[in-house]
Amino acid sequence: DTCPGVLIHWLVPGPSFLETFPVGRASAGQGVLPFDIDTRGNIPCAYSHNCAGTTGTPMSPCSGCAEVVGFIEHLLLLAQDIKSHTKYRFLSHSDMVNITCQYSAENNRLKLKGLNDARRVSHVLTQLDNYKSLIMALSEHDIPHLQHILTVTLKRGSSIRQIINTLEDSLAGAYHPRRYTGDDLDMAVLAY
DSSP: OBOOOEEOOOOOOSSOHHHHSOGGGGSSSTTOOSEEEEOSSSSOEEEETTOOSBOSSTTSOOHHHHTHHHHHHHHHHHHHSOOTTOOGGGSOHHHHHHHHHHHHHHHHHHHHHHHHHHHHHHHHHHHHHHHHHHHHHHHHOOOTTHHHHHHHHHHTTOOHHHHHHHHHHHHHTSOOOOOOOHHHHHHHHHHO
8 A cells, every 4th residue: 555644734823834834944954854745635744755655554654654743743843832043944934924024013113213313313403503503693793682682582482593583683683672771660650
């Protein structure tokens, strides 16, 4: 009788046997499978590299294929509980797709963080330029009523940019701060 091989009852959750089986192990090198896989039927079969091709008992595997059962069970346990340090070549297609999705999500998260950091740095540099402009305006020009202009703009809650614009307007003569003296305040009290 012809050796039927060993049926592979693959109980790993996933789309199909070929997507969840670690096909990288079928290539040459360390960790190579000691059997070949036939996926032509409904249930995949394993044939040992030492398969005799015939068996004395009908519908049972030859002695070479019977030795493969323990290896398939061990491989099934590894596929159901994948360790984080497992080499990619020993993973299934489905596992590699999941890892790629994880790396893609991490990449997107890091890109977003980089964009947010760049925006934050740009804002800080703009603020720094505004402060430099204020210092330069204060040091280069003799602005009349400087103390009063600064007091008024800060009471209004003006930003640095607005304070600089007010100082520039004052230098150009477009802004005239109203400066009230003690006599003006006394007149206002008497008028009420």
